[in-house]
Amino acid sequence: MRRRADTLGFTEGAVWTEAQVGTNAIGTALAEVAPVELLSGEHFEQDQHTWYCTACPVHDPRTGDLLGVIDISGPALTLHPAIGALAETGRRLMEAQIWRCHQEHLERLRQSAEPLLAATSGPALVVDDHGWVAHSSGVAVGARIPAPAARQTLAVPGYGVCVPERLPNGWLVRPYSGGRKVLLELDLSSAPSLQVQAGDTAWRRLVTKRHAEILALLHRAGPAGMSAEALSQALFGDTGHLIAARAEVSRLRRQLGGIVATRPYRLADGVRLTVTHGDAGEP
DNA sequence: TTTACAGCAGGTGGGTTGTT
DNA sequence: AACAACCCACCTGCTGTAAA
Numbered sequence: 001m002r003r004r005a006d007t008l009g010f011t012e013g014a015v016w017t018e019a020q021v022g023t024n025a026i027g028t029a030l031a032e033v034a035p036v037e038l039l040s041g042e043h044f045e046q047d048q049h050t051w052y053c054t055a056c057p058v059h060d061p062r063t064g065d066l067l068g069v070i071d072i073s074g075p076a077l078t079l080h081p082a083i084g085a086l087a088e089t090g091r092r093l094m095e096a097q098i099w100r101c102h103q104e105h106l107e108r109l110r111q112s113a114e115p116l117l118a119a120t121s122g123p124a125l126v127v128d129d130h131g132w133v134a135h136s137s138g139v140a141v142g143a144r145i146p147a148p149a150a151r152q153t154l155a156v157p158g159y160g161v162c163v164p165e166r167l168p169n170g171w172l173v174r175p176y177s178g179g180r181k182v183l184l185e186l187d188l189s190s191a192p193s194l195q196v197q198a199g200d201t202a203w204r205r206l207v208t209k210r211h212a213e214i215l216a217l218l219h220r221a222g223p224a225g226m227s228a229e230a231l232s233q234a235l236f237g238d239t240g241h242l243i244a245a246r247a248e249v250s251r252l253r254r255q256l257g258g259i260v261a262t263r264p265y266r267l268a269d270g271v272r273l274t275v276t277h278g279d280a281g282e283p
Numbered sequence: 284t285t286t287a288c289a290g291c292a293g294g295t296g297g298g299t300t301g302t303t
Numbered sequence: 304a305a306c307a308a309c310c311c312a313c314c315t316g317c318t319g320t321a322a323a
Contacts, residue, residue, distance in 0.1 A: 208307065228292075242292090244309050250294050262293070 001074065008047060010073070021045055025053030029069045033057055037084055040076045052079040056087040061099045062132070070094070106134040109170045116172060125156065125173040127164075134170065148173060182259065184273040186215050196259075210235075211252045218266055219273045225266025 009016075018027040022044025029036040035056045040049050055071040070090040072083055106128065113126040113135065123138025131147040146154050148164035148171040156162050156173060163182070164171040185195040192212035207215070217234050218226065226234070232245040253260050261268040 210308070246293060247295075247309075247311095253294085265293095 005073065008051075024048065025055035025073070026069055026071045029055035029057050029071075030066070033066060035084065035088065039079060050076055052076045052083070054083045054087045056084075056091040058091050058094050061095045062102055102132070105169075106132060109167070110134040112169065113167055113172060116167070120172075120174070123175055125162075126167070126170060127173060128170045145173070182268075182271045184215075184259065184267075184271060186212060186219070186273060186275045207252075210248055214248060214252055215260075215267075215273065216275055218260065219275060221266060223266060225261070225264035227264050231265060 009021075015021075016024055016026040018024070018031050021027060023038065024043055024045070025036045025038045028038070035054075037052070037054045039052045043049060043051065043053070051073055052075075053071060053073040055069045057069050058067045059065060060067050070087050072087050072090075074083075109128055110126055117124060117126065117135065117137070124136075125133060125141065125145065126135040127133050127145060127148060129147065131145045133141055133143055133145060141156060145156050148154060154162055154164065154173075156175070162173045162175050164173050166172075183197040185197075186207075187193045187195070192207050192209055194207050194212075194215070213235065214231070217231065221230075228242050228245050228249075231249070232242050235245055235248075249260065249262075249265055253262075259268055259271055260266075267273055
């Protein structure tokens, strides 16, 4: 059977999408995102008419993302009524295994961070590289937060502006509040850059002129912040560029995380910005 | 008091255009 | 070719309001 299957293209690297081979259990299950059972002439290709194929999609239990399918194929005359249940059981086992690995990974991460957590007072999160929460204290959060990255602040509901600190297999995320400020120094030279000082860590990153302009405007607006309309007026001279203003702030927020708050647009609480002009004579 | 709905603000993926 | 800037379309979430 395996030799005969090889002649059909049941080999590593083969493409079994509907677009390539027409109706088939694998490609159709991927397209429909549902279990599919095909017998004999229900296949599009004639050389598959002596086969049955039963396919069941497998999803990531954490995100719901479609990962692939389990397919059971064989001679059409040997199709057993329980084959569909077998494929379904395989799917359940795979998804359960993925979930168990995920939980074990988070538990190992939590255990490895225990010494650090014991020495930490106040709210703290331990998350993996994708933002899945292994431990939270102080403030309840969901199962997942935005994925942390080096030299990147992020906003966590209930925590405010946070700067992640690298752990061996994950991140320690603590809010910056009270005496723990995020200090920004915006250099409005011909190549604008932003110096970020958060606790013991500091870094500098280049920003576009437009983003530098937005940061300077939000700094000038103070805690009251600016509406998208006001930002459009300040950036473009009229209020007809709301979409462009929103898009630019959205991209700025993606770069700088929780440093820029919304509703209205403003610098987040705990963020202090100073503006310098690196180029001599630059206004 | 609850629910459904509309309107609005804001977020974001992707396309286009202009510049370097 | 790569990048920045701009724009559009579509989506989500919040809020106010009317109806049940």
